[in-house]
Amino acid sequence: MTDTVTKMAVINSTKVLPSDVIIKLYESNADVTIKETCFGVIVSGERKAVDELLSTARKMDPYGIFIKERGFAPGDVIRCRATRRGGARPGFHTLETEDKILPHIAQALKALDKGEVPEKKKQKKKLDIEKFKQIIEEAEVSE
Amino acid sequence: MKIFIYPTNSLILSDLVARFGHEPLAIMQEISKKIKTGGLDSPPLNITPEDPKFGLKYAAVEVPSGVRGRMSLFDPLLTQAGAAIIVRDPVISFGCMGCARTNELVNFLIRAKKIPMLELDYPVSEEDAREFVFRISEFLKSLKPAEEKE
Amino acid sequence: MNSTENLVRIAQLSCGAEYSGIQKEIDSAAKQVNAVIVYPEVDIKEIENIEEEFGLKVASADLKLMMSRAKSIVTGKVHVDAVFVATCFRCAEAAIVRSEVRRYIHEKTGIPVISYSFTERTTAGTLLTRMEALTTTARRKSLLARETQSGLTAGIDSGSTTTKAVVMKDNKIIGKGWVPTIKVLESADEAYNAALKEAGVKREDIQALGTTGYGRFLIGEHFKADLIQEEITVNSKGAVYLADKQKGPATVLDIGGMDNKAISVMDGIPGMFTMGGICAGASGRFLEMTAKRLGVEITELGALALKGSHKKVVMNSYCIVFGIQSLVNSLSAGSKPEDVAAAACHSVAEQLFEQQLQEIDVKEPVIMCGGTSLIEGLPRAVEELLKVKVIVPENAQLIGAVGAALLASGFIRG
Numbered sequence: 001m002t003d004t005v006t007k008m009a010v011i012n013s014t015k016v017l018p019s020d021v022i023i024k025l026y027e028s029n030a031d032v033t034i035k036e037t038c039f040g041v042i043v044s045g046e047r048k049a050v051d052e053l054l055s056t057a058r059k060m061d062p063y064g065i066f067i068k069e070r071g072f073a074p075g076d077v078i079r080c081r082a083t084r085r086g087g088a089r090p091g092f093h094t095l096e097t098e099d100k101i102l103p104h105i106a107q108a109l110k111a112l113d114k115g116e117v118p119e120k121k122k123q124k125k126k127l128d129i130e131k132f133k134q135i136i137e138e139a140e141v142s143e
Numbered sequence: 144m145k146i147f148i149y150p151t152n153s154l155i156l157s158d159l160v161a162r163f164g165h166e167p168l169a170i171m172q173e174i175s176k177k178i179k180t181g182g183l184d185s186p187p188l189n190i191t192p193e194d195p196k197f198g199l200k201y202a203a204v205e206v207p208s209g210v211r212g213r214m215s216l217f218d219p220l221l222t223q224a225g226a227a228i229i230v231r232d233p234v235i236s237f238g239c240m241g242c243a244r245t246n247e248l249v250n251f252l253i254r255a256k257k258i259p260m261l262e263l264d265y266p267v268s269e270e271d272a273r274e275f276v277f278r279i280s281e282f283l284k285s286l287k288p289a290e291e292k293e
Numbered sequence: 294m295n296s297t298e299n300l301v302r303i304a305q306l307s308c309g310a311e312y313s314g315i316q317k318e319i320d321s322a323a324k325q326v327n328a329v330i331v332y333p334e335v336d337i338k339e340i341e342n343i344e345e346e347f348g349l350k351v352a353s354a355d356l357k358l359m360m361s362r363a364k365s366i367v368t369g370k371v372h373v374d375a376v377f378v379a380t381c382f383r384c385a386e387a388a389i390v391r392s393e394v395r396r397y398i399h400e401k402t403g404i405p406v407i408s409y410s411f412t413e414r415t416t417a418g419t420l421l422t423r424m425e426a427l428t429t430t431a432r433r434k435s436l437l438a439r440e441t442q443s444g445l446t447a448g449i450d451s452g453s454t455t456t457k458a459v460v461m462k463d464n465k466i467i468g469k470g471w472v473p474t475i476k477v478l479e480s481a482d483e484a485y486n487a488a489l490k491e492a493g494v495k496r497e498d499i500q501a502l503g504t505t506g507y508g509r510f511l512i513g514e515h516f517k518a519d520l521i522q523e524e525i526t527v528n529s530k531g532a533v534y535l536a537d538k539q540k541g542p543a544t545v546l547d548i549g550g551m552d553n554k555a556i557s558v559m560d561g562i563p564g565m566f567t568m569g570g571i572c573a574g575a576s577g578r579f580l581e582m583t584a585k586r587l588g589v590e591i592t593e594l595g596a597l598a599l600k601g602s603h604k605k606v607v608m609n610s611y612c613i614v615f616g617i618q619s620l621v622n623s624l625s626a627g628s629k630p631e632d633v634a635a636a637a638c639h640s641v642a643e644q645l646f647e648q649q650l651q652e653i654d655v656k657e658p659v660i661m662c663g664g665t666s667l668i669e670g671l672p673r674a675v676e677e678l679l680k681v682k683v684i685v686p687e688n689a690q691l692i693g694a695v696g697a698a699l700l701a702s703g704f705i706r707g
Contacts, residue, residue, distance in 0.1 A: 004179075005175070006175065008154075010154055066154055066155065066158040067157075067158050067161065068153075068154045068157040068158055068167075068169065068171065069157065069169055069171040069172055069175070070171050070175075071170075071171045071172075071173075071174025071175045071177075071178060071188075072174070072175075072178065076178075078178075078186045078187040086304075086331040086332035086333055086334055086371065087332040087333055087334040087335055087362065088334075089238070090237030090238030090241060090355070090358065091152060091236075091237065091238050093235075093236075093237050093335075093337050093340060093358070094150075094152055094153075094234070094235070094236040094237055094238070094240070095154060096337045097234040097235065097236075097337060098153065098154045098155055098234060099154075101155070101234075101266060101272065102155070104266060104268065104269045104271070104272035105155055105159075105266075105272050105275075105276060107269050107272065107273070108266075108269070108272040108273040108275065108276035108277070109162075109276055111273050111276075111277075112273075112276055112277060112280055116273070117277065118270070118273040118274045118277050119274075120274070121270070121271075121274060184317070185314055185316070185317045186316065186317060186320070187311055187316060188311050188312070188316075190311060190312055190313075190314045191314040192313070192314040192315065192413040192414065193314070194312070194314050194413075195312075195313055195314060195412075195413035196413065205383055206383070207309060207313075207381030207382060207383050207384040207387070208309065208312075208313035208314075208315075208381050208382070208411070208412045208413040209308065209309020209310075209312045209313050209380075209381040209384070210309075210312075210381070210384075211413075212309070212311075212312035212313050212314060212413070213312045216312075235340065235341070235354040235357065236354055237354045237355055237358055238311075238355070239312075240354065241308065241353060241354045241355030241356075241358065242308065242309065242312075242353050242355060243351075243352030243353040243354075243386070244353070244384070244386075
């Protein structure tokens with residue numbers, strides 16, 4: 001049995017549009033199924049071909065294209081919104097939330113490639129009890 | 144190395160693990176296997192009543208069927224995990240990750256394995272994200288690289 | 294159930310169904326009543342804000358999704374005819390959300406809604422009666438609005454323990470039949486013939502026939518019934534008719550031979566309801582076994598129970614096996630039969646109270662019906678537990694047959 005896989009490339013980029021990526025993917029003439037979606041593209045086919053194709057596509061904007069595997073093939077009638085009568089599949093909302101933070105992740109990846117080491121953040125500690133008492137007392141006085 | 148990620152359906156974690164040369168263990172792979180299993184007809188995920196029964200391996204019968212069914216999906220991921228990256232307060236994720244009780248159990252089981260583990264907070268700012276990505280990169284560098292696939 | 298009837302859109306608000314392996318069963322039950330399951334559209338912003346808005350904080354994201362979907366229905370963002378709320382059995386967090394979501398939709402929209410807690414063993418068969426009742430209330434509003442029986446009609450209620458039949462004419466019962474269910478068709482024939490005989494009419498004179506109960510499909514087909522209907526809607530109608538409480542709220546309780554129904558009714562139409570059916574210890578069967586053990590007829594058990602006190606007998610199990618064992622032990626320890634009879638009634642009532650009445654809003658009048666309501670000790674025990682007056686209307690055992698005969702008169706042509 002050939003190892004077929006479906007992967008999604010979420011595009012959150014200032015450089016490339018999903019349509020640019022689609023053209024690039026089609027140019028390869030690889031034996032895969034390609035589908036443009038609201039968040040990027042879905043590619044389905046033999047694992048090796050899909051991985052190679054997506055890694056080439058990612059070079060268009062390494063910081064703006066994020067890839068993960070997907071359980072369902074593109075347009076699967078069971079999960080497709082068009083045939084599922086109503087709301088999105090549950091995973092869509094997860095993707096929506098993660099998409100919001102992608103620009104930060106992109107900046108972080110850029111910084112990493114430049115060899116920048118981020119400062120270690122100070123852990124927030126609970127307020128010292130004496131300090132807290134002092135604040136309460138001050139608040140009482142000002143009333 | 145095969146890296147367990149939590150949330151197991153996270154795009155960001157899945158992407159970063161693969162980007163840094165390891166293999167993410169994502170729940171999507173298990174869903175894919177399920178729906179490709181021939182002879183089963185239990186849409187949408189092809190989880191059948193046999194799955195919650197299999198889940199008895201992890202939780203007793205008084206634990207809800209939805210938890211046990213989900214555990215049957217998580218089983219191969221827990222078994223294969225060589226290391227783990229856990230996000231402590233992830234964004235809300237639905238479906239396979241939509242049940243808090245399952246998530247608690249999965250979190251416990253992965254900790255109980257005593258494998259190399261990185262725990263992080265979900266980034267809310269660019270500054271957080273930098274530390275988030277840096278720490279993941281350093282953690283993954285410290286592990287053996289993924290074996291080359293044929 | 295008629296496939297030519299309008300397609301009903303049922304919104305599914307659930308957590309865990311796909312992972313319990315029973316989504317297919319839900320879809321299948323819906324399909325059998327010519328309905329489709331739909332998933333109300335929500336957007337991520339709404340899900341993020343729903344806990345604040347709804348006022349209920351939960352850890353599981355799928356429960357947040359449930360609340361958001363409920364809001365989509367209430368605000369009219371999506372149009373659905375009915376709602377099915379379901380979560381895993383034994384999940385406390387989900388049970389709270391399930392109950393509040395159901396109440397929210399019921400109070401804000403009046404759209405029929407049912408709730409169910411499933412396990413991996415839930416089948417389409419178990420869900421069918423519930424789905425049928427749900428779609429009927431959504432689909433047959435005008436039929437269910439009927440308050441009087443007209444013409445010459447009959448109703449047969451093929452129950453798990455007994456089969457009941459009535460013949461009605463111009464809003465009056467003119468013939469009755471009540472026999473034990475042995476073979477479904479033969480027992481139905483026997484009950485129907487008895488009712489026809491008493492009424493002094495022939496089968497061919499009957500203008501319309503309705504069937505209900507477990508055997509409704511089989512006998513409905515056999516007698517070419519005009520209406521084949523599950524017992525939730527039929528019993529609601531029958532109860533408010535017999536008790537003459539057609540307008541406003543009512544609660545209908547029916548402890549059957551195999552399962553119990555608790556229905557919250559408004560203007561004779563079921564709103565929320567629960568059907569219990571897992572434990573025989575909470576059914577008429579338990580009382581039948583008690584009567585047998587006490588050496589009295591089931592018809593005498595109720596009067597006996599009224600003379601006794603349940604407090605004098607220790608029962609530490611609800612189970613039909615262990616519960617009966619407790620009763621036997623107390624008899625051999627010198628308990629009086631009347632106290633044992635009272636304890637048995639109390640046990641059944643308590644289970645109904647704990648397992649089913651928590652799921653619906655109990656509003657007065659509370660009407661008890663079905664054969665078990667004639668066991669006087671039982672309505673008394675329910676009264677004590679609920680602290681309300683319980684009405685047992687005349688002919689309460691015939692409720693299903695009466696409801697079916699009444700609704701069937703809507704099918705008289707010309």
